[in-house]
Amino acid sequence: MMPTASARGGMGLGCRHRLQARSAPTTGQASSSKPITRQNGSGSVRRRGVPKATPRQAAAAMVTEETLVYTDGRGNSSLTESEIRDFGFTKVGKPVPHGIPMSDVLDSIPKVAFEKDDREAYKSLALTLVACAASQVLIAMVPNWLLPVAWAVAGTAFTGFFVLAHDCGHRSFHTSKTVEDVIGTLLMAPLIYPFEAWRFKHAQHHAKTNMLVEDTAWHPVVVEEMEEMPAFIRGATKTILGTPIKFLASILHWVKWHFDLSLYKKTEKPKVATSIAACAIFAAVCWPLLVAHTGWFGFLKHYVVPWLGFHFWLSMFTLVHHTSPHIPFKAKDVWDPVQAQLGGTVHCTYPKWIEVLCFDIMVHVPHHLSPRIPHYRLRLAYDAIKAKYGEYCNEAKWGVKLMSMLVRQPHIYNEETNYVSFREHDARSA
Numbered sequence: 001m002m003p004t005a006s007a008r009g010g011m012g013l014g015c016r017h018r019l020q021a022r023s024a025p026t027t028g029q030a031s032s033s034k035p036i037t038r039q040n041g042s043g044s045v046r047r048r049g050v051p052k053a054t055p056r057q058a059a060a061a062m063v064t065e066e067t068l069v070y071t072d073g074r075g076n077s078s079l080t081e082s083e084i085r086d087f088g089f090t091k092v093g094k095p096v097p098h099g100i101p102m103s104d105v106l107d108s109i110p111k112v113a114f115e116k117d118d119r120e121a122y123k124s125l126a127l128t129l130v131a132c133a134a135s136q137v138l139i140a141m142v143p144n145w146l147l148p149v150a151w152a153v154a155g156t157a158f159t160g161f162f163v164l165a166h167d168c169g170h171r172s173f174h175t176s177k178t179v180e181d182v183i184g185t186l187l188m189a190p191l192i193y194p195f196e197a198w199r200f201k202h203a204q205h206h207a208k209t210n211m212l213v214e215d216t217a218w219h220p221v222v223v224e225e226m227e228e229m230p231a232f233i234r235g236a237t238k239t240i241l242g243t244p245i246k247f248l249a250s251i252l253h254w255v256k257w258h259f260d261l262s263l264y265k266k267t268e269k270p271k272v273a274t275s276i277a278a279c280a281i282f283a284a285v286c287w288p289l290l291v292a293h294t295g296w297f298g299f300l301k302h303y304v305v306p307w308l309g310f311h312f313w314l315s316m317f318t319l320v321h322h323t324s325p326h327i328p329f330k331a332k333d334v335w336d337p338v339q340a341q342l343g344g345t346v347h348c349t350y351p352k353w354i355e356v357l358c359f360d361i362m363v364h365v366p367h368h369l370s371p372r373i374p375h376y377r378l379r380l381a382y383d384a385i386k387a388k389y390g391e392y393c394n395e396a397k398w399g400v401k402l403m404s405m406l407v408r409q410p411h412i413y414n415e416e417t418n419y420v421s422f423r424e425h426d427a428r429s430a
Contacts, residue, residue, distance in 0.1 A: 088402025091395040092326060096343035098336050105338055105369055108388040113366070113373050113381040120376045121174045124359055125183065128160035131357055139302055147301060155309015156357045161187040162310065163359045163375065169199035170371040185275055189282040191310060194275035197258040200268050206371055210322055210344040212329045212413060216257065217318050218249075219329055220413040223425070238422050241411055247403070248308065250315040313358065319406050320348050320396065321364045327394065328418045341368040342389060347382065348396045365393060 084092050135154035142150050167173035168184030181195075188195040205217040212219055221241070226234060240249055257263065264272050291299045327344050330336075345368045349355075355362060359375040366373050366381035373381050386393055396402055410419040420428075 086401055087324060087396075087405045088399055089324065089394065089396045090349075091393065092324075093343060093390075093392040093394045096336075096339040096392045098339060100338040100342075102337055102341075102369070105342060105385070105389060109366065109370070109373070109381045109384050113377040113384070114370070115377070116172065116175050116374055117376070118175055120374065124164055124376065128157065128164055128187075128357070128359075131157040131160060135306070136302060139306075147305075151301075151305045151309055154306035155312060156354055158191065158306050158310035159313040160357050160359060162191060162193065162314065163361045165193075165195060165198075166202075166361070167359075167375055169195065169202060172372050172374045185278050188275070189278045190286070191307065192279045192283060193254065194258050194272060194279055196268070196271035196275040197264070198275075200264060200272070201257050206368065208332075208335070209340040209368060210327070210329045211335045211340070212331050214332060215329070217322070218253075220410055220419055222413050226412060226425075242407065242422050244403075244407060246319070246407055247312050247315045250311045250318065254311070316398075316403075317358075317361060317364075320362070320398065320402065321346055321368075323406060323410050324394065324396075325405070325409055325417075325419060329413060341365075342385075343392050343394070346394045346396050348398050348402075350398045362398075 084090075132154070135150065135157045138150040139147065139154060164173060165184040165187040168180035168187075171177060171180060173183070174180050184199070185195040188198065201216050205215055208214040208216075210219075213222065221237065226237070229237065240246060240252070259276060261269050261272060287299065287303070290303060294302060322344055324346065327346070330340070342365065345365045347365050348362045350358075350362055360378045361367075361375070363378040363382050366378050366385055369385070370381075409421055411422045412420050412425050414420045
């Protein structure tokens with residue numbers, strides 16, 4: 001999870017393949033193909049390729065890239081195949097029609113996908129404990145020049161702690177809620193992440209995914225919000241959101257949301273206080289012991305850097321799962337749950353070792369449709385969803401292109417084009 005836009009920001013660097021608003025072609029326009037339009041309730045998708053045509057038309061036609069043209073009532077936007085690739089996506093789904101019942105989507109998932117298996121839960125717990133222990137041994141043994149490799153492994157292993165606690169918070173880890181509360185608290189304590197505080201706020205993210213301002217994970221900067229910021233805060237926001245610092249922005253979210261009891265209901269405060277106490281106990285006991293046995297450099301390399309690696313992945317997953325130039329945030333009055341959870345959630349492929357250590361958190365579409373699905377059944381659920389609703393699914397491949405797009409483009413909310421970069425906004429305001 002990441003801070004809301006008012007806590008973050010970044011310099012828009014622009015992009016040569018930026019998604020631009022433009023009018024959809026009509027049949028009267030010169031084109032090498034005849035547009036085929038599919039109306040779907042929230043808009044239309046037009047696919048332009050090489051159509052069936054008369055011999056004369058075929059002779060004159062040029063083979064063109066397939067172009068997806070989106071209309072959702074605000075404006076028309078087009079994506080060519082090369083632009084899709086340049087964003088780091090392998091597939092861009094059609095806009096989801098408004099009003100599809102969530103029950104219909106959930107009925108496409110086999111009932112076995114919702115079943116919890118305590119043996120699988122304990123196997124995953126054993127894996128994450130072994131992975132974290134092994135990564136600490138690796139850090140201790142490798143020469144300093146290989147520490148970045150060891151830190152990458154350790155930071156990813158630390159993230160496994162969070163993912164399993166995340167399942168505990170969703171009640172999808174174990175058949176016993178007491179076991180889930182205990183394991184969730186113990187796994188998050190080393191991350192200094194109060195389990196119950198996170199659980200209460202994260203529930204709002206699922207209830208209001210990609211709802212402008214209301215989503216507690218993150219939302220783009222709103223223009224009015226930007227204009228009201230003091231100059232220093234505005235500059236800091238641009239620096240954080242428009243540079244690779246964005247991939248550590250979950251630290252700001254962690255500070256803002258999880259230690260202030262005033263943010264929670266009276267009935268929630270005792271549990272939140274208990275979780276904060278668990279984190280404090282871990283820090284008070286384990287940090288001095290680590291310093292005493294390894295020194296301050298040992299504390300830095302065994303704990304601080306892997307902890308930063310965990311926040312890198314937490315920030316990365318939050319952004320990747322719900323952000324692209326073609327995925328809108330919507331105001332409360334026009335927000336639709338299936339559009340947000342199915343069409344506004346991205347399935348992303350990572351190197352296999354990352355997927356294993358992070359327990360398939362990146363198979364995120366079924367998780368948002370129903371957080372009750374255990375991590376070890378997410379792929380089964382996603383295959384079933386794709387069989388019926390695959391045309392609406394968005395899929396990406398993690399890499400430099402995807403990260404570059406996330407840094408350079410989705411900054412400020414725009415009703416017509418979903419986002420504008422800080423650079424574009426500044427140019428228009430000049």
